[in-house]
Amino acid sequence: MTTKEKTFWLDTVDIPTPALREFPQRVDVAILGAGFTGLSAARSLARGGASVAVFESQTIGWGASSRNGGMVLTGLKLPAVTLISRYGKEATARMYAASLESIDLVEKLVREENIACDFARCGHLEVACKPKHFDDFRRSAEAIARDFGHQQRLIPKDQLQSETGSTIYHGGLVDASSAGVNPARYVAGLARAAERAGAAIFEHSRVDEIQREGAQGWKIAAARGTLRAQNVLVATSGYTSRVTPALQKKIIPIGSYIIVTEVLPEKLAAELSPRNRMIYDSKNYLYYYRLTPDRRMLFGGRAAFFPETSSTIRRSAEILHRGMLTVYPQLRDAKIEYVWGGTLDFAFDIMPHAGQLDGLHFSLGYAGHGVGMSTYLGDKIAHSILSGRDENPFAAIPFSGAPLGLYNGRPWFLPAAGLWYRLLDWLT
Numbered sequence: 001m002t003t004k005e006k007t008f009w010l011d012t013v014d015i016p017t018p019a020l021r022e023f024p025q026r027v028d029v030a031i032l033g034a035g036f037t038g039l040s041a042a043r044s045l046a047r048g049g050a051s052v053a054v055f056e057s058q059t060i061g062w063g064a065s066s067r068n069g070g071m072v073l074t075g076l077k078l079p080a081v082t083l084i085s086r087y088g089k090e091a092t093a094r095m096y097a098a099s100l101e102s103i104d105l106v107e108k109l110v111r112e113e114n115i116a117c118d119f120a121r122c123g124h125l126e127v128a129c130k131p132k133h134f135d136d137f138r139r140s141a142e143a144i145a146r147d148f149g150h151q152q153r154l155i156p157k158d159q160l161q162s163e164t165g166s167t168i169y170h171g172g173l174v175d176a177s178s179a180g181v182n183p184a185r186y187v188a189g190l191a192r193a194a195e196r197a198g199a200a201i202f203e204h205s206r207v208d209e210i211q212r213e214g215a216q217g218w219k220i221a222a223a224r225g226t227l228r229a230q231n232v233l234v235a236t237s238g239y240t241s242r243v244t245p246a247l248q249k250k251i252i253p254i255g256s257y258i259i260v261t262e263v264l265p266e267k268l269a270a271e272l273s274p275r276n277r278m279i280y281d282s283k284n285y286l287y288y289y290r291l292t293p294d295r296r297m298l299f300g301g302r303a304a305f306f307p308e309t310s311s312t313i314r315r316s317a318e319i320l321h322r323g324m325l326t327v328y329p330q331l332r333d334a335k336i337e338y339v340w341g342g343t344l345d346f347a348f349d350i351m352p353h354a355g356q357l358d359g360l361h362f363s364l365g366y367a368g369h370g371v372g373m374s375t376y377l378g379d380k381i382a383h384s385i386l387s388g389r390d391e392n393p394f395a396a397i398p399f400s401g402a403p404l405g406l407y408n409g410r411p412w413f414l415p416a417a418g419l420w421y422r423l424l425d426w427l428t
Contacts, residue, residue: 003317003335003336003337003338003339004337004338004339005313005314005339005340006338006340007066007067007184007338007340008258008260008292008296008298008337008338008340009066009067009070009182009183009184009185010066010184011338012182012184012185013182013184013185013188014188015059015060015061015066015184015187015188015191016060016188016191016192016195017203018060018191018195018200018201018202018203019195021200021202023202023224023225023227024051024053024200024227025227025228026051026227026228026229027050027051027052027053027200027227027228027229027230028045028050028051028052028229028230028231029041029042029045029050029051029052029053029229029230029231029232029233029385030052030053030055030218030220030227030229030231030232030233031052031053031054031055031232031233031235032055032207032232032233032234032235032236032243032244033054033055033056033063033234033235033236033237033239034054034055034056034059034060034061034062034191034201034203035061035062035063035064035065035187035235035237035374036065036186036187036190036370036371036374036375036378037233037235037237037363037374037375037377037378038054038056038233038235038378039054039060039187039190039191039193039194039201039378040109040190040374040375040376040378040379040382041233041235041363041378041379041381041382042054042194042197042199042201042382043109043190043193043194043197043199043379043382044378044379044382044383044386045199045382045385045386046194046197046198046199047197047198048382048383048386049386050385050386051198052194052198052199052200053199053200053202053227053229054194054199054200054201054202055202055205055206055207055220055222055224056201056202056203056204056205057204057205057206057207057223057239058203058204059203059204060187060188060191060201060203061183061184061187061188061191063236063237063238063239063342063343064237064238064256064342064343064344064345064370065183065187065374066183066184066187067183067256067258067340067341067342068183068256068342068368068370068371069183069258069278069288069289069290069298069300070180070181070182070183070186070278070290070298070371071124071178071179071180071278071280071288071290071371072102072103072106072119072178072179072180072181072278072371072372073099073103073124073175073178073278073369073371073372074099074100074103074124074150074175074177074178075096075099075144075175075369076095076096076099076351076352076367076369076373077350077351077367077368077369078350078351079136079140080092080096080140080143080144080147080148081139081140081143083095083096084143084147087397089147091393091396091397092147092148093147093148094393095393095394095397096144096148096150097148097393098373098376098392098393098394099369099372099373100150100177101376102372102373102375102376103121103177103178103179103372105372105375105376105379106119106179106181106186106371106372106375107119107121107179109189109190109193109375110181110186110189113189113190113192113193113196114189115185115186115188115189115190115192115193116185116189117181117182117183117185117186117189118180118181118182118185118293119179119180119181119186120179120180120181120276121176121177121178121179122178122179122180122275122276122277122278123174123175123176123177123178123179123275123277123278124174124175124178124277124278124279124280125155125163125164125172125173125174125275125277125278125279125280126172126173126175126279126280126281126282127160127164127166127169127171127172127279127280127281127282128169128170128171128172128173128281128282129168129169129170129281129282129283130170130282131170131171133170133282134154134156134157134170134171134172136282137154137171137172137173137282138154140152140173141153141154141173150177152173152174152175153173153174153175153176154171154172154173154174155171155172155173155174156171157169157170157171160172162274162275163273163274163275163277164272164273164274164277164279165271165272165273165274165328165330166272166327166328168326168327169281174277178278179278179372180276180278180290181371182292182293183371186371190375202222202224204223205222205223205224206222206223207220207221207222207223207243208221208222208223208243209221209243210232210243210244210360212358212359213228216228217229217230217231217232218230218231218232218359220232231361231385232360232361233360233361233362233363233381233382233385234247234360234361234362234363234364235362235363235364235374235378236364237251237343237344237345237364237366237370237374238251238253238254238342238343238344238345239253239343240253240345240364240409241409242409244360244362245409246357246358247357247360247362247364248409249401249402249405249407249408249409250347250348250353250364250365250399250400250401251345251346251347251364251365251409252345252346252347252348252407252411253343253344253345253411254302254343254344254345254346254411255302255312255316255341255342255343255344256300256301256302256341256342256343256344256368257300257301257302257312257313257316257317257319257320257339257340257341257342258298258299258300258320258338258339258340258341258342259298259299259300259317259320259321259324259336259338259339260292260296260297260298260299260336260337260338260339261296261297261299261331261334261335261336261337262296262334262335262336262337263294263295263296264291264295264296264297264331264334266295268330269291269295269297271330272291272297272328272330272331273290273291276290276291277290278290285301285302286301286302287299287300287301287320287323287324287327288300288301288368289324289327296337297324297328297331297334299320299323299324299327300320301319301320301323309341312341313339313340313341314339316339316341317336317339320339321336344366344367344368344370345364345365345366345367345370346365346367347364347365347367347399348400348401348402349397349398349399349400350365350367351365351367351394351397352364352365352366352367352369352370352373352377352394353365353394353397353399354377354380354381354392354394354395355390355392355394355395355399356395357399361381361384361385362381363377363378363380363381377392377394380392
């Protein structure tokens with residue numbers, strides 16, 4: 001079968017078309033972006049009695065929300081020991097607890113809204129590319145158990161065959177709390193839930209300008225018209241634009257790419273991933289992979305740092321295919337049926353951030369850990385708007401931009417950053 005330059009997940013679901021609604025003159029909250037963050041917030045706001053309009057420049061879930069690997073992971077992008085040294089134990093404990101609560105929230109929404117998205121608490125496996133990395137796993141697991149009361153399990157190299165059919169790694173770390181999901185079905189279910197709650201979703205409605213109108217709130221000029229809103233939530237992640245320049249300067253759009261094989265024989269799939277974990281490795285230039293619910297191998301990574309284009313997708317497919325065969329030589333005869341790219345949002349400190357900037361509410365910077373965290377922070381921002389109380393643990397940490405202000409939202413430094421991380425992987 002010919003490889004499709006198309007997201008596999010989108011072949012498994014019909015993304016809903018929003019109900020036709022009259023364009024409002026005024027709402028309590030306008031939301032930019034109909035992905036996990038925006039739709040989670042819209043559902044909670046509408047259920048709380050607020051009038052809500054969600055503006056999406058493309059279609060529901062068009063960005064990273066339908067293009068990711070479907071991994072709902074515990075923790076944050078940075079290791080716990082790094083977080084503790086940077087923020088202290090108390091603040092890190094709150095943020096780590098939020099990562100665990102985010103998975104509980106996804107599970108709760110799936111259950112309450114009856115979202116058929118193959119959610120499963122299958123756990124994740126991080127694999128060590130070098131012996132030193134396994135030693136780092138040990139220190140991290142000890143810190144997480146001691147300081148946060150959360151248990152993980154070390155898998156020595158001689159026992160790793162119980163978790164993966166790959167022989168190239170030096171041990172692993174299992175966290176049974178993580179989950180897998182079909183992200184396109186999940187974002188479709190969130191959209192239906194937000195609409196049922198009373199939120200209005202407007203597709204193909206790019207926001208061109210946001211202006212402050214003092215105590216009156218905001219004036220929003222969109223492709224469909226102009227309206228006023230008391231509050232605005234920016235939930236645009238890696239697609240944050242010059243409409244919100246202060247936020248654009250704080251976010252780096254980075255490409256992530258995925259290939260998916262044909263359906264694998266049951267015996268081979270069981271050999272590759274005996275416990276059906278969400279798997280990722282310990283490199284900076286990492287690979288992440290899993291079995292899909294219909295037994296395909298989904299294999300992704302930062303094959304090219306630049307956001308997705310036709311050329312970066314094709315080039316990345318070749319790089320990822322070679323990487324997949326390094327990890328799993330057993331797949332040498334497996335056909336690649338899908339390839340696609342998406343754009344992730346990284347902050348300069350590689351942390352999620354949510355709160356207010358110049359009066360705008362925002363939630364950004366998930367760095368590849370966004371399925372659960374975006375759902376959680378969308379909900380937290382919604383409750384902050386409704387109650388006036390901010391209980392989001394990420395609002396208190398600094399949200400800095402580039403050193404010396406050397407960044408205007410166009411990531412000119414990505415080639416150098418890619419080379420630097422490759423060098424780090426070689427050195428460490």
